[in-house]
Amino acid sequence: MLPDLDELYKEVILDHYRNPRNSKRLEDPQVKAHGFNPFCGDEVDLQLRLNGDGAVHEVGFQGRGCSISQASASMLTEELKGKTLEQAEAVRQLFRRMMMGEKLTSDEMESLSSLTVLSGVRQFPVRIKCALLAFSALEDGIKEYRGGKK
Ligand code: ZN
Numbered sequence: 001m002l003p004d005l006d007e008l009y010k011e012v013i014l015d016h017y018r019n020p021r022n023s024k025r026l027e028d029p030q031v032k033a034h035g036f037n038p039f040c041g042d043e044v045d046l047q048l049r050l051n052g053d054g055a056v057h058e059v060g061f062q063g064r065g066c067s068i069s070q071a072s073a074s075m076l077t078e079e080l081k082g083k084t085l086e087q088a089e090a091v092r093q094l095f096r097r098m099m100m101g102e103k104l105t106s107d108e109m110e111s112l113s114s115l116t117v118l119s120g121v122r123q124f125p126v127r128i129k130c131a132l133l134a135f136s137a138l139e140d141g142i143k144e145y146r147g148g149k150k
Helices: 006-016 067-080 085-099 106-123 125-148
Strands: 031-037 042-050 056-064
Touching: 006 067, 006 085, 006 106, 031 067, 031 125, 042 067, 042 125, 067 085, 067 106, 067 125, 085 106, 085 125
Parallel strands: none
Antiparallel strands: 031 042, 042 056
16 A cells, blocks of 8 residues: 555556566576565565676566565666666665655755655655665675675
């Protein structure tokens, strides 16, 4: 069930929820992430393949759960392509700050591009975890990747 978000938010979230982007499982990903939100049972799995320059070349996403968790994961996959893991981390941090209610500069908002639509979720504090799920999973996945690559 969707909380009473503005129409644009609803439209974008439902579109991603119904037609998740990069909805496939990648073989031999360098970065793997799994996230689970016990509050509403949301689950996401992400896989990233990097190119020789360390930038994200391909993203895979599978998941189930509420519309906000699945839509934010789908939107995140679109933002990741072409970014290095450092850039992905920067986006994750900015997104988290936005969701926690911090005021971002217009440059910062711009670098979040379409993800800013999800700021509407802030009106529903219990759903913030849903919106952050894929981002937290990504953080863990990147840590694991760096830890294993010595
Ligand atoms: Zn949820």
